Amino acid sequence: MAKVLEGLRSKTVGQPWFLIYRRKSENLFFRLLMYLVLVNIAYTFLYPVLYMVSTSLMTIEDFVDPAVYYIPRAPYWENYKLAFDGMKYDLALKNSLIIALVSAVGQLVSCSMAGYGFARSKFPFRDLLFGMVIFTFIVPPQTIIVPLFILYRQLGWIDTYNPFIVPSFFAHGLRGPLFVIIFRQFFMRQPWELEDAARVDGCGSMGIFFRIMLPLSKPALLVTFLFSLVWHWNDFYEPMMYLMKPQNFTVPLRLSILQSTLNEVTGGMAGELFNEPLVMAACFLVVLPPLILYLFAQRHFVESIERTGLVD
């Protein structure tokens, strides 16, 4: 026993257990501890989702019954049906998808062009302008919301998709500057030789960009598209500002008026029907599309930032 302890101490003297780099630790005890910590953190992260799913399948009796813990007596799907109706999910889904998809495409095109311009061309005030990109990133939306609202109102854009879609085609919109920065960092790492060769062969700047650089930048394009899609989907602040009529509401906005819509749909029954399991079912419907996307594209989300070289 003493010998084991001695061995343990000699291997770990002067070094905390968690700083064992890529070298495989021979120490079983510390490996176990590490898994314990990881599982604990993973549980912290998954808990709200598990709570959401399990509660959404409960009847209200199950929910208030302390004997029912996590697993409902029998899955109660009625919550989902009510939530679907109460959020007018089909309508809201259509609104959300149009905003998210069109904006994502817009940011893809405009941010990649801007990123390429900043990465590969020399023109007066280039660095100053790129500084402005970073500046844009740190300006909080609250600061410019008032003039923007007035502008959109004067343009007649309130209650249309334009406040989300149009800026995204000009490399702005939701976190647009971040995407410009990602693309710039990505293009800066590409070899000049390809570009030079194409230029010698008589290819113009536009040709180089569309026929050589864009096909090369699939990882950056993918990360921009996925993030833009998910961020637009989850956005709440801006749709709340610019959409007034319920029929234009996105899915997260619908969640905020769930109770009143339900009242309308069921003819004043919401008082009895509105409860925690129902809200959780509605929440799950809100996160479901990004969740499905994530299940299929998880690898791309997680690996993408590394491959785009954002951090260099």
Place this chain on the structure above:
Amino acid sequence: MRRRLTLNQQRAVQGILFIFPWLLGFAVFIAKPFVDSFIISFNTVDMMAGFSLKFVGWQNYVEAFTIDANFVPTLLRTVRDMSVNVPVILVFALFTAFLTNQKLVGRAFFRGVFFLPVVIASGLVVEQLFKQGAGTLGGASDTLSALNLPGLVTMYLGPFADTVNSLLSRINLVLWSSGIQILLFLSGLQGISSTQYEAARCDGATDWEMFWKITLPNLTPILLVTIIYSIVDSFTDKMNPMLNLIKNYAFTGQFRLGYAAAAGWVYFAIIFAIIMVVVGSSRWWVFYSGSRD
């Protein structure tokens, strides 16, 4: 007769063409609103009369700081939350990145789980979840309460107990917003070449020494990016009370657009000052290795 452009001039023109959409967007959607907001903040706006302005000087700012009972406390709370949350997020993200950078069974699963909140953390959904106590139950919170941490904090930390305990009660929520940071640190860790570690090991360095002398200095550029991202993220977070306060000034009750613009400007000035301090101090602590042009 038109003079032909030199090659460099042609390239410059093409570069400007590439950034032209961005430039246009910047002028219309950022620069002009930014300046307008500054002007509006010194006026009152009459929404009914076609947004006509009436100059009132510093009145909006004076009111924000001396009369308004909500503005300064909310502002201080936002800054306080940021200054507590950001270090916690950074340490947690770095720690988690370390763990998931090792050879693990189920590494892809853990990484996938840690990034999950970025994908599904829709503002209102998170609010609903954490309103129902999902923020204080389960996982890290349970572990902390099991260790009686809140009690110990109150006992030993005295004046800071409030801040720390409010953090503890939100710990799951804070950890939930560290997905991007974990990812940034992970890519940073993978960018450090293994030759440095091998050389250090040959010279007899311990893991502890290697962490402080190789890993951390090499991570500082990413640390800077991550800090700025975290600060901005914290200040523009969906659940940030300031966001709603300014919106309510502008779009409920009396529609005080001028006052809302002034509040927005104070808010911006504070964020800008904090970020400038971080960036300004970075030349003392950020270390760039290798050749950079």
